[in-house]
Amino acid sequence: MQIISVINQKGGVGKTTTVINLAAGLVHQEKKVLVIDLDPQGNATTGLGLSNLENSSETIYGVLNGTKTISDVIKKTDYKNLDIVSSNVDLSGLEIETAGDSERAFILKGKLTAYLNDSRGSYDYILIDCPPSLSLITVMALVSSHSLVVPLQTEFFALEGLTQLMKTIERIKVSLNPQLQIRGILLTMYDKRNKLSAQVEKEARDYFNDKVYQTVIPRNVRLSEAPSHGMPVLIYDKFCLGSKSYFSFTDEFINQEQKIARKV
Numbered sequence: 001m002q003i004i005s006v007i008n009q010k011g012g013v014g015k016t017t018t019v020i021n022l023a024a025g026l027v028h029q030e031k032k033v034l035v036i037d038l039d040p041q042g043n044a045t046t047g048l049g050l051s052n053l054e055n056s057s058e059t060i061y062g063v064l065n066g067t068k069t070i071s072d073v074i075k076k077t078d079y080k081n082l083d084i085v086s087s088n089v090d091l092s093g094l095e096i097e098t099a100g101d102s103e104r105a106f107i108l109k110g111k112l113t114a115y116l117n118d119s120r121g122s123y124d125y126i127l128i129d130c131p132p133s134l135s136l137i138t139v140m141a142l143v144s145s146h147s148l149v150v151p152l153q154t155e156f157f158a159l160e161g162l163t164q165l166m167k168t169i170e171r172i173k174v175s176l177n178p179q180l181q182i183r184g185i186l187l188t189m190y191d192k193r194n195k196l197s198a199q200v201e202k203e204a205r206d207y208f209n210d211k212v213y214q215t216v217i218p219r220n221v222r223l224s225e226a227p228s229h230g231m232p233v234l235i236y237d238k239f240c241l242g243s244k245s246y247f248s249f250t251d252e253f254i255n256q257e258q259k260i261a262r263k264v
């Protein structure tokens with residue numbers, strides 16, 4: 001069972017799109033997946049066809065404020081083997097509400113550990129969708145995860161924010177979660193007509209080498225339409241370029257484990 005956060009403090013880089021479609025891709029390959037929406041915007045929630053206007057005690061907020069367990073708030077999606085812990089705007093109050101708790105960075109980890117200890121180990125992956133900030137909520141995700149997938153939009157300024165993210169990750173590794181690893185960097189919204197996309201790709205590959213996935217997600221209109229129908233693009237339009245790219249990313253993601261297993 002792997003806990004993986006999809007993270008980048010920059011907004012609108014494809015985090016939620018990656019969570020939804022990696023989850024759908026993994027399910028397509030017979031894996032069982034739980035998505036945890038850890039963003040007060042609730043985009044992963046609506047993108048998977050659920051409401052983000054529900055009573056907040058039934059969401060991740062209810063878990064993090066101590067009233068609920070993870071298993072209390074897991075909901076089914078329309079897709080077999082794909083479940084979700086939803087989110088809504090009340091989550092944005094958590095930082096202030098927990099201000100007096102010196103252990104608050106560990107709340108999510110504690111809840112996940114309790115869940116894993118007494119559940120029958122039913123998921124292969126837990127994917128966490130992070131908000132666009134390096135706030136408490138993001139730190140909770142970093143503390144709880146085995147590894148990270150970092151979507152990087154192939155636009156100007158994309159790499160600048162990454163330096164700050166890397167520093168934060170290093171700090172968390174030293175002090176709060178030594179096992180944390182970057183599983184990979186995923187280039188998103190690639191526009192092959194735009195020279196800048198190719199340039200950002202080259203810089204990212206030169207700097208991060210094989211940490212950058214070979215698969216590149218193109219800018220694709222079907223990808224942006226799918227969430228308004230509450231569906232992964234892999235279901236909305238299985239044959240579009242966006243779907244092809246997320247199927248290929250899922251293969252690459254799963255193959256990473258086979259590579260690691262062979263090394264051991």
Ligand SMILES: Nc1ncnc2c1ncn2[C@@H]1O[C@H](COP(=O)(O)OP(=O)(O)OP(=O)(O)O)[C@@H](O)[C@H]1O
Nearest residue numbers: 011012013014015016017132189218219220223224
């Ligand atoms: N490859 C793509 N091609 C076209 N549109 C995309 C692509 N990836 C994401 N989008 C669209 O871009 C917008 C931002 O994507 P998304 O919500 O996945 O980013 P995010 O990093 O989760 O944003 P936030 O930081 O606000 O949580 C959305 O409207 C989404 O549908």
Ligand SMILES: [Mg+2]
Nearest residue numbers: 015016039043
């Ligand atoms: Mg998002």
